[in-house]
Amino acid sequence: MGYADLRELRTALSTAQDIAFGLDPSAPSAQQAEELVDALRRALSSATSLVSEHGATGCAQHPRGAVDPLYGDPEDPLPPGYGKCLLCNDRRRRAGTQHRGRR
Structure with missing residues (x-):
């Protein structure tokens, strides 16, 4: 993860938020909508x-390893x-099993 990538993400999200809060609630313009979509795509x-x-x-x-199948299992x-x-x-x-067996 590069600092530049994280900075770009934060900038794009901030820009999208600014645009979203500036939208005309009754009828946002097509240009505003395009700017919002562009900022969200960059994010x-x-x-x-x-x-x-x-x-x-x-x-x-x-990073390219297997995902644990139990990850996210609520049960x-x-x-x-x-x-x-x-x-x-x-x-x-495995480390936890070894420690329990030595007690």
Whole structure:
């Protein structure tokens, strides 16, 4: 994740917010709508570039690794501190199992 990407995201979101709050509530002009869409597209593009650097897992070590199938499961939530990365979560699970067995 680059600082320039994050700065561009914040700028685009701020611009979109300014445009949205400045819209005429009764009938926004086509030009205002186009400017809003352009700012939102820039924000989406910047956000997408942030995600692609850490892949689907959001993990700096394993950006292209597998996503943990238990991530986001409301019936079997992951413990605090766990993320989407299956490799890191598996390492945490194994470390927890070893510590419990030694007690």
